[in-house]
Amino acid sequence: MKQFTGYLLDLDGTMYRGTERIDAGKRLVDRLADAGIPYLFVTNNSSKTPEQIAEKLQEMEIKAEPSQVMTSAEACASYLKRKHGELNVYAIGEHGLLTALESEGHTRVSEKADAVVMGIDRQLTYEKLADACLQVRNGAKFVSTNADKAVPTERGMLPGNGSLTSVVHVSTGVEPLFIGKPEAIIMEEAMKRLGTDPSLTVMVGDNYETDIMAGMRAGIATLLVFSGFTRPEDRAWQVKRPDFTVTTLDDWSV
Amino acid sequence: MKQFTGYLLDLDGTMYRGTERIDAGKRLVDRLADAGIPYLFVTNNSSKTPEQIAEKLQEMEIKAEPSQVMTSAEACASYLKRKHGELNVYAIGEHGLLTALESEGHTRVSEKADAVVMGIDRQLTYEKLADACLQVRNGAKFVSTNADKAVPTERGMLPGNGSLTSVVHVSTGVEPLFIGKPEAIIMEEAMKRLGTDPSLTVMVGDNYETDIMAGMRAGIATLLVFSGFTRPEDRAWQVKRPDFTVTTLDDWSV
Known part of the structure; x- marks a missing residue:
C-alpha cells in the first residue's frame, strides 16, 4: 500500500459520534502523530472556530491543534481571498464564519457587498435573507459554506445551511458556489494548508456522499470507514468505489 | 363570444400596479356589477385579510366587498377544512393566514400538528423553520399558500413565500402542496365560493405563468390582458395560448 504523506480527516462519524469518541479514530491520529505525518481535520461545520473544535478533540484526548482544523468557514474565507483578494462581504452565519472572514482580511458590510456568504445561522431572520437577496440581485458573488440539508440535534434533524441557502437561490435564480x-x-x-502533494494525500471519512465524494472530486485517494453514516450494505459506494474501505480505522496502517 | 356567468379577477397588474389603479380594470368591474355577474378577486397574497384587500380596492373606487376577495390563505384554510376537517395546524405566516386558519376552525398548535402551513412571514426566524421541519418529519401534511419566488417592494425584489418554503422542502425532502x-x-x-359553473367561468389576469396557468389547470376559460407582467412579445403565452387576449380590459365585453 502507498505511503501517504498527508491525511485529511473527517470528524463526526470518524473521530466521534456526537459526544462519544470513536477510539479507533483516536488511535489513527496517535499513529499519524507518532510517525510525524501531517494531518488536518476537515469539517463542514461553519459555526465554530478551529479553536473550539480543537478543544472538543483535546477533551476526547485526540491530538489536535487549532491549525490542524479546517472548517468550511475557513475554506470559504481563504478561497475568496486567494481568488478575489480581500472583499466587502455580506455574511449570514455564526461566530465561526464571522471570525474566519475577518481573519482573512475581509470586511463585513451591510450593503454594496462584493460577495454574499452564507453559513448556518440559528439567529436567521427574514431581514437577513432579504438583504442577501438584494445584494445577490445587485451582482454580489454568492457563496455558501456547505450544502448540508439538515443537522442532527437532540431535538431531531433541524435545517442545515444548504436548506437555508436555498431561499436566496430560489428567490434570485442565482446558483450558489458551495465550498x-x-x-x-x-x-x-x-x-x-497541509502543504502535501495531492497524489500522496488521502481523505478519510465515514460518509460516502460528502467525505468520499469530496476526495474523489479533488482527485485524491479516499478511505471510507464504516464507523458512521455509510453502511457496508449501501449501494452508492459500491458503484463508484473509494480507493480503500475499512470496518474500523484500527485496520489501517499508516 | 360565450356569456360568462362568473369572473375570477387577478389584482396586481390587472386592477392596479402597486398603488396606481388600472382604470380599464375598474371599468370591467363596473360592467360586471351593473350586469349582476358574480366576480371574485383571487390573489396569492396570504399576509393580508380580505377586509384589508377590499379596503384597498374601495379606496381606488373599485367595487369590492371582503366576500369578493379570495386570498391564497383563505383557499388554503378552506381546502384543508374540506379535505381533512378542522386540523391542528403549525402555521408560519402573517395576519392574513392566521386569521384565515382560525376562521375555518383550525387550531394553531406549536407541536403535534396535523399540518404545517407556510405563508410569507416577514418575522420568519430559524426557530420557526426548525419547528416546521420537525413536524413535517413527524408526518404533518406540508402545505404552502403559494410558490412566489420573490415579492416586489420599494427596496427591490425580496424573498417570496416559495423561496421560504424551500427551506423545509430541501431540508426534509418532503414536497409541499402549493395552493x-x-x-x-x-x-x-x-x-x-362564487357558486358558478366552471364551464361558464373565466380567469382574468396579466401574468401568464400564474393567472393563466391556474385557469388552464382548473380547466376554465382564460383571458390574458397585457396590462402588467406578460408582454405581447413573450414566447410562453404563444405556445399554449389563453382562450382570449386583450390589450386592455376596455376591449372586453361582458
Whole structure:
C-alpha cells in the first residue's frame, strides 16, 4: 500500500459520534502523530472556530491543534481571498464564519457587498435573507459554506445551511458556489494548508456522499470507514468505489 | 363570444400596479356589477385579510366587498377544512393566514400538528423553520399558500413565500402542496365560493405563468390582458395560448 504523506480527516462519524469518541479514530491520529505525518481535520461545520473544535478533540484526548482544523468557514474565507483578494462581504452565519472572514482580511458590510456568504445561522431572520437577496440581485458573488440539508440535534434533524441557502437561490435564480464537502474546494484549501502533494494525500471519512465524494472530486485517494453514516450494505459506494474501505480505522496502517 | 356567468379577477397588474389603479380594470368591474355577474378577486397574497384587500380596492373606487376577495390563505384554510376537517395546524405566516386558519376552525398548535402551513412571514426566524421541519418529519401534511419566488417592494425584489418554503422542502425532502396560482386549488376554492359553473367561468389576469396557468389547470376559460407582467412579445403565452387576449380590459365585453 502507498505511503501517504498527508491525511485529511473527517470528524463526526470518524473521530466521534456526537459526544462519544470513536477510539479507533483516536488511535489513527496517535499513529499519524507518532510517525510525524501531517494531518488536518476537515469539517463542514461553519459555526465554530478551529479553536473550539480543537478543544472538543483535546477533551476526547485526540491530538489536535487549532491549525490542524479546517472548517468550511475557513475554506470559504481563504478561497475568496486567494481568488478575489480581500472583499466587502455580506455574511449570514455564526461566530465561526464571522471570525474566519475577518481573519482573512475581509470586511463585513451591510450593503454594496462584493460577495454574499452564507453559513448556518440559528439567529436567521427574514431581514437577513432579504438583504442577501438584494445584494445577490445587485451582482454580489454568492457563496455558501456547505450544502448540508439538515443537522442532527437532540431535538431531531433541524435545517442545515444548504436548506437555508436555498431561499436566496430560489428567490434570485442565482446558483450558489458551495465550498464544503462534497465539493473539491475545501479539499484544495486543506491541501494548501497541509502543504502535501495531492497524489500522496488521502481523505478519510465515514460518509460516502460528502467525505468520499469530496476526495474523489479533488482527485485524491479516499478511505471510507464504516464507523458512521455509510453502511457496508449501501449501494452508492459500491458503484463508484473509494480507493480503500475499512470496518474500523484500527485496520489501517499508516 | 360565450356569456360568462362568473369572473375570477387577478389584482396586481390587472386592477392596479402597486398603488396606481388600472382604470380599464375598474371599468370591467363596473360592467360586471351593473350586469349582476358574480366576480371574485383571487390573489396569492396570504399576509393580508380580505377586509384589508377590499379596503384597498374601495379606496381606488373599485367595487369590492371582503366576500369578493379570495386570498391564497383563505383557499388554503378552506381546502384543508374540506379535505381533512378542522386540523391542528403549525402555521408560519402573517395576519392574513392566521386569521384565515382560525376562521375555518383550525387550531394553531406549536407541536403535534396535523399540518404545517407556510405563508410569507416577514418575522420568519430559524426557530420557526426548525419547528416546521420537525413536524413535517413527524408526518404533518406540508402545505404552502403559494410558490412566489420573490415579492416586489420599494427596496427591490425580496424573498417570496416559495423561496421560504424551500427551506423545509430541501431540508426534509418532503414536497409541499402549493395552493395559490398557478395551482388549480385556489381556482377550485374560488369557484366554490362564487357558486358558478366552471364551464361558464373565466380567469382574468396579466401574468401568464400564474393567472393563466391556474385557469388552464382548473380547466376554465382564460383571458390574458397585457396590462402588467406578460408582454405581447413573450414566447410562453404563444405556445399554449389563453382562450382570449386583450390589450386592455376596455376591449372586453361582458
